[in-house]
Structure formats: structure tokens, C-alpha cells
Amino acid sequence: MVSAVLCDNERVALAWRCLERVADPEIPVLSVVDLGIIRDVTEDAAGCLVVSLSTTYSGCPATEVIRTAVERSLGIANLAPFRIHTVLSPAWSSDWISVQGREKLRAYGIAPPENTVPNPRQLLHAPRPVACPRCASLNSERVSEFGSTPCKALYRCLSCREPFDYFKCI
Numbered sequence: 001m002v003s004a005v006l007c008d009n010e011r012v013a014l015a016w017r018c019l020e021r022v023a024d025p026e027i028p029v030l031s032v033v034d035l036g037i038i039r040d041v042t043e044d045a046a047g048c049l050v051v052s053l054s055t056t057y058s059g060c061p062a063t064e065v066i067r068t069a070v071e072r073s074l075g076i077a078n079l080a081p082f083r084i085h086t087v088l089s090p091a092w093s094s095d096w097i098s099v100q101g102r103e104k105l106r107a108y109g110i111a112p113p114e115n116t117v118p119n120p121r122q123l124l125h126a127p128r129p130v131a132c133p134r135c136a137s138l139n140s141e142r143v144s145e146f147g148s149t150p151c152k153a154l155y156r157c158l159s160c161r162e163p164f165d166y167f168k169c170i
Contacts, residue, residue, distance in 0.1 A: 011079065015041045015049055018073045025065045026149045027167075029108040032066060036096025039087050049074065049082035054092040056151055057170060094170045106133045110152065111166040130166045132157035142166075 019038050024030045032038050032053075039052035051070060055063045067084055074082050094113035097105070102112035111133045129138040137159035147154040147165040156163050 011049060012041050012043060014077060015051065015074060015079055015082075018077045018079070019051070019070065022066070022069045022073050025062045025069070026151075027105070027108070027110065029104045030097075030101050032070065034098050034101030034104060036098060036101070037066070037092060047081065049079055050085050051082060052085045052087045054087045056092050058088075060151070092170070094167065097167075105167060109133050109164055111155065111164055113167045113169040130155050132160060132162065133164055134162050135160040140164075 016033070016038075019041070020031050020033045022032045024032060024035050027035075035056070037054045037056060039054055040050075041052070042050050044050055051074070053067065053070065070084060071082075074080070097112065105112040111130050114128070114130075130140050130142075131138055132140055132155075135157060137157055139158040140155050141158060142153055143156050143163065144154040146152070151170065152165040152167050154163060155166050
């Protein structure tokens with residue numbers, strides 16, 4: 001239980017620590033902070049904690065699950081009153097995945113995204129080689145444009161023969 005008397009900075013810092021423990025439901029090794037979808041945490045003039053949250057893409061099926069998990073985490077930490085503010089612009093980019101998040105993806109067996117593309121149509125063109133997260137070989141091939149979730153593509157390493165997901169550049 002958290003003391004009812006926290007100064008603004010302590011309350012915001014505690015909220016960030018809580019959010020670092022909220023796992024992405026589709027990639028549980030990543031927190032919502034690692035993923036870069038928590039834009040900001042502030043406290044408004046009325047003392048309400050405001051968590052600015054982005055979606056990875058419009059229509060992501062995990063959005064409501066994430067929102068509920070964020071609310072639950074803040075509630076358990078006794079950080080009410082709070083509200084979740086959805087931020088749509090600028091749109092989330094895979095560039096926002098933290099360095100630690102990229103390493104967590106690789107260790108989990110998912111190739112982290114490389115560079116974003118300026119035009120979504122470029123995602124459908126011939127893929128560049130993707131390094132296998134297990135053996136680091138660039139000798140890989142895309143098996144399917146969609147992997148275990150819409151934001152990932154399915155690849156196969158031709159060196160170690162292991163299949164792996166690649167988190168798409170968005």
C-alpha cells in the first residue's frame with residue numbers, strides 16, 4: 001500500500017515504476033514502457049494522474065487489454081485518481097521500442113525491428129535479410145507476411161533452420 005502523502009514527483013515516479021511492470025499481452029517479455037506506448041505520465045492541476053498511452057496501430061486487438069492492465073496496476077499502487085489519455089498523433093513507431101526492449105525481443109526469439117519505413121507500402125516489397133535472433137545469421141527468408149500477431153512476420157533461418165518472428169518496422 002502506498003502512503004496517501006506523496007509529492008508530485010514521487011507519485012509520477014511510482015506510476016512509471018508500476019508501468020514498467022505492465023507486460024504487453026502479445027509479447028509478455030516487453031513492458032508497455034519498453035514498447036514505447038507510454039508517452040508521458042503527468043499530474044494535472046486537480047491532482048489527477050494522467051497517463052498518455054498510444055496504440056501500436058489502429059485496431060490492435062491488445063489495446064483494451066493493455067488499457068485495463070495499466071488501470072489495474074495504477075489502482076493496486078493506490079495512485080487514484082488517474083485517467084488514461086489516448087494519444088493517436090504522432091502515430092506510434094517501432095523506433096520507440098527501447099534499447100532494452102529490443103534486447104528482450106532478441107533474447108525471447110523475436111528479431112527486433114530495424115528501421116521504420118516512410119511508406120507502409122514498402123512493407124510489402126521484397127524483404128531485406130533479417131538477422132536470426134538465435135544464431136545472428138542473415139541467411140533468412142520470409143515465410144509469411146504475418147506471424148503470431150499482425151505486427152510480426154514469420155521468418156525462417158536457413159543456417160540454424162529455426163523459425164522466428166520478426167517485429168515489423170512500423
